[in-house]
Amino acid sequence: MGVFTRTDEYTSPIPPDRLFKALVLDAHILIPELMPEAVKSIDNLKGSQLKSVINRVDDVDEENFVYAYTLVEGEPLVAEKLEYITYKARFEAASDGGSKNRLVSNYYTKGDVVLKEEEIKAGRERALGMYRVVEAYLLQNPDAYA
Incomplete structure (x- = not known):
């Protein structure tokens, strides 16, 4: 198994507190409202389940605005x-007054598979779009999640 790491x-x-509340703590409510054509629902089952992806939540640190999760099943795999x-x-x-946000992604490959940058580009672009x-x-809503 190999590991390909990408930092964005x-x-x-x-x-950061508003982004964290909206993107992490309240994602199950906000994301389906804002993107109904892309996300039907998010169910928190000690993990987030989308139509074709199951994520396991590994850590939610509300004090330091850190969120860690693992994609365990779905289309990318x-x-x-x-x-x-x-x-x-x-x-x-x-x-x-804004925020610096960092996402570290670790792709654990099967066997000796080598990932190419273009293979993960679409997933990164979808995440950035959300x-x-x-x-x-x-x-547009300065009082939301304030």
Whole structure:
């Protein structure tokens, strides 16, 4: 088994506490409302279950705005290349009042499989798209999750 690690960093004008509340703590309510064409529901079963993905929640640190989870079943694993994927998101305050957000993804491959950047690009883009939808909602609704 090999491990491919990818680190992405994003900045946002939204403070980390608001992003964390919206993207992590209240995702099961907010995401299906904002993206009904993409997400029918999110059920918290000590993990988040989407239509074609099951994530296991590994850590929710509300004090430090850290969220860790593992993709254990679903579309990204179907290609028989991956055992599972772990993610760790950290939301930190930025000097401008917004936030610096970091997502570390570890892709655990089956056997000697080597992942190519383009193979994980679509998943990253979907995740960033959801992030941006929530960010836009929070910008348009400054009292939400305040």
